[in-house]
Amino acid sequence: MTATLPLLEVRGLRTELPARHGALNVPLNVLDGVSFSLGRGRILGLVGESGSGKSATAFSIMGLLDPPARVAGGSIRFAGRELAGLPERELRRLRGNRIAMIFQDPMMTLNPVLTIGAQIVETVLAHARVGRAEARRRARDALGRVGVPGPEERLDAHPHELSGGLRQRVAIAIALLHEPDLIIADEPTTALDATIQAQILREIRGLVEGGRTAVLWITHDLSVAEQLSDEIAVMYAGRIVEQAPAGELLSRPAHPYTAGLLASLPRGPRGSRLTPIPGLPPTLSGRPAGCAFRPRCAAAAPACAADPPWRGRMDGRGGVRCLTPGPEGSR
Template structure:
């Protein structure tokens, strides 16, 4: 398969390099592709938003990078390099040393991070002690401070609570706090602010953006919310049916989408006066077992033609008012011009 055009040279090599990543799900009828030829890079101090509808492969990409796919799912090919080190096939003990220290993940469900039988304080303190040579009193101080940074009210009192004693929003803030605790080199965030109100979401986005700026942390932010991607991201990659179909600088891509799917996502956003009609994308995304050959979006695309039955190539996004990035489409830009 063809690779996307290379981005412009950077003063530092990319912190995260994902190349031709494939993941599959074993079934009685044979393996089903979850991810197909997923490629992108993420540099120090950069934010990449991975956007797309539910089921497009965003979370599968994150779990593949972290080595957290459970059987019958597995990484079937490709490369994931972190700071020059290959993660695909890395021993579990080595991955555990990276997780939570140099690489942190914020899950959509906070209970994937939190232990229901331990207090919040015990969990955060033990996390500090596992990765930093400090005493228990200092670890507790760090635990209290990081809860305050993500807007947890009464952080000292919350340390004594068990997860079930907190609301869903508070549990998610605790999970985000744990991810920020050691100021990791890379954070992978899987829709972490979906359950939070707008005020807390804005506070957490500011905190995360400050960490990226001050510590040069790389951030892969997974979301279906293009408004969050617009606020936070330097670059956007759009996924559909297990593939990245368009990527580029956030401002350029949102101002001038080239792939018909990207254009459809943006057109379906609420805009203008209250009560105005939305323009949804017709149909539904394909299931793993029903993905068509060639461009998977063609059954829903208003400009698809016979050539779309072939595997679409990567090409540079159109030059003009919003250049930069790449698109996987036979006839890029037609839906925008139509």
């Protein structure tokens, strides 16, 4: 069933920053034809460096791009509905309700001057026709569900009175309030220490195993994506350059960029050398035509100056956007 009708299907998504009154009078493509799909009960890890377009993908789906950035093309189908171009009113009904979001820094995502309770209650009231007392009861239950000790007292606390881990639990409790179909998590564990990070990853897994919810997990950390995801999509300069089931992608990377990311992770035996990718990712206005990874790629060929097509990986699992894909299974 999930194979026939994915919960979220993004096709050729193009998000642009319109031309500013300057020398360079062309719109900049923040996202340049991003496609992926995600079924219920699945976790897709969206991996890339900062500036690769991971967060832009999330905000495009949510309709929360900062103007003047806008979705300029492509489609975002969510539960059979087209989100691109949907009026703000309709989007608002989905946000926090059918699609919930968890952000990177729990210190910054909760309003410092409002109590935890006020912020959960307002989220309940935004989507449910219930009274204040009932909303407060639901808020308390939501905190209890994510393992916040003493939920009743926490409702009256302000965010600065909670630890970073508790704050992120509050953010997760808010995301789960209306049992969303899709959770978009934008680096939610980056600011947390390792033990709390592991707990939260476990809880997210448990949630998805219920089979109703899908998670789009955005991270720069390939090892976090590996622990958590069913599938991983690697982004570079506004495009998905490789996508495959997590195991296959990590054991047999096809795109030179994926291989480079893996080589720069401390995964081998102790003392083995880490090899960083030479050079820096291109800036938004300095992306080369054709394959954007070309200047940093050891396998670059003259033909790479043309846009490489998306084609299936040799093992038949997933796809890659590269003319000279690496020897899959070489690791």
